[in-house]
Amino acid sequence: xxxxIYLFDFDYTLANSEKGIVGCFQRILEQNHxxxxxxxxxxxxxxxxxEDALQQVTGESDLSIIAKLQQQFSRESDIWMTKNTFFFxxxxxxxxxxxxxxxxxxxISTKKRTRIMEKVHADRVExxxxxxxxxxxxxxxxxxxxxLLLALDRFGVSRQEILYTGDSLIDARAAQNxxxxxxxxxxxxxSAREFSVLPHKKIMRNLSELL
Numbered sequence: 001x002x003x004x005i006y007l008f009d010f011d012y013t014l015a016n017s018e019k020g021i022v023g024c025f026q027r028i029l030e031q032n033h034x035x036x037x038x039x040x041x042x043x044x045x046x047x048x049x050x051e052d053a054l055q056q057v058t059g060e061s062d063l064s065i066i067a068k069l070q071q072q073f074s075r076e077s078d079i080w081m082t083k084n085t086f087f088f089x090x091x092x093x094x095x096x097x098x099x100x101x102x103x104x105x106x107x108i109s110t111k112k113r114t115r116i117m118e119k120v121h122a123d124r125v126e127x128x129x130x131x132x133x134x135x136x137x138x139x140x141x142x143x144x145x146x147x148l149l150l151a152l153d154r155f156g157v158s159r160q161e162i163l164y165t166g167d168s169l170i171d172a173r174a175a176q177n178x179x180x181x182x183x184x185x186x187x188x189x190x191s192a193r194e195f196s197v198l199p200h201k202k203i204m205r206n207l208s209e210l211l
Contacts, residue, residue: 012188020084145178
């Protein structure tokens with residue numbers, strides 16, 4: 001696939017952060033005396049806005065409680081997240097190849113930009129990433145197209161020159177809402193069958209299939 005701009009989701013697309021995310025959720029549940037829930041149920045919240053993920057994991061609907069839990073999660077993340085987040089084996093080679101072709105690379109995620117940059121700096125791959133748009137950079141998270149449209153404006157290209165790759169239906173719908181081409185990758189918890197009902201250019205087992 002030949003595009004000028006390749007945009008990616010982060011969690012479960014470029015990196016496997018489930019060890020960090022699951023661990024932080026389990027600590028929050030324990031600290032606040034909630035019952036523990038199956039790990040797979042926590043994994044299915046990865047990629048959701050944190051407010052929605054916390055509501056699903058705890059069963060809480062009171063937004064003031066969710067806000068306090070979100071602060072706790074952030075504190076736990078400061079300790080545990082980056083060291084328990086790992087780029088998939090295909091990620092760095094794929095991004096390197098795209099950059100060598102003269103393409104630009106960006107990340108559009110519901111994760112905080114500052115947290116993503118911690119991992120980027122820790123693995124010294126700043127030269128592979130031209131733009132990161134995280135949760136703090138948009139007023140409405142995905143599937144709102146806001147983050148993708150910000151990237152479109154920053155790069156100054158047409159929609160036909162951008163491909164967005166993600167691992168969830170939220171990513172697919174964000175691309176659809178932005179009228180941007182989408183490629184699905186099944187390295188998360190969403191199956192190829194689930195992706196098949198939404199617009200897509202390709203459904204991939206891993207990122208190497210972009211090349």
